[in-house]
Amino acid sequence: MMKRILISIAALGLLGLQGIAVAGDPAEMSETCIECHEIDEFEGMSAEEIAAATTEANANSKQMAKATADLSAEDLQAIIDYIAAEANK
Numbered sequence: 001m002m003k004r005i006l007i008s009i010a011a012l013g014l015l016g017l018q019g020i021a022v023a024g025d026p027a028e029m030s031e032t033c034i035e036c037h038e039i040d041e042f043e044g045m046s047a048e049e050i051a052a053a054t055t056e057a058n059a060n061s062k063q064m065a066k067a068t069a070d071l072s073a074e075d076l077q078a079i080i081d082y083i084a085a086e087a088n089k
């Protein structure tokens with residue numbers, strides 16, 4: 001019984017991920033960030049906090065501005081949501 005419920009939840013999760021994958025896979029896109037950052041760096045931060053810190057870092061660091069320049073706002077948000085979820089697992 002419990003197992004069946006878990007499988008259903010897993011299936012829903014997969015559907016959700018596929019929905020996002022159409023716009024660009026956040027897990028794949030986040031690898032750009034991981035070239036300079038570690039997921040653990042963002043542990044304890046909410047997606048909102050990471051987004052605010054990203055905006056600030058973009059203004060203060062040329063490297064960061066360059067790293068995010070080619071990303072649409074939607075893609076960047078998807079990456080940040082993904083990183084927040086991974087960092088706080």
Ligand code: HEC
Pocket residue numbers: 030032033034035036037050051053054057061063064067068079080083
């Ligand atoms: C070329 C290297 C590089 C890449 C790629 C990069 N960053 Fe950064 N990032 C930096 C540097 C340099 C800083 C400013 C110094 C610092 O705080 O470590 C920074 C700072 C940040 C901060 C603020 C850290 C804090 O604790 O306040 C966040 C959040 C962040 N980056 C998110 C991202 C995300 C999301 C991506 C991917 C879209 C990304 N970075 C890609 C170099 C990079």
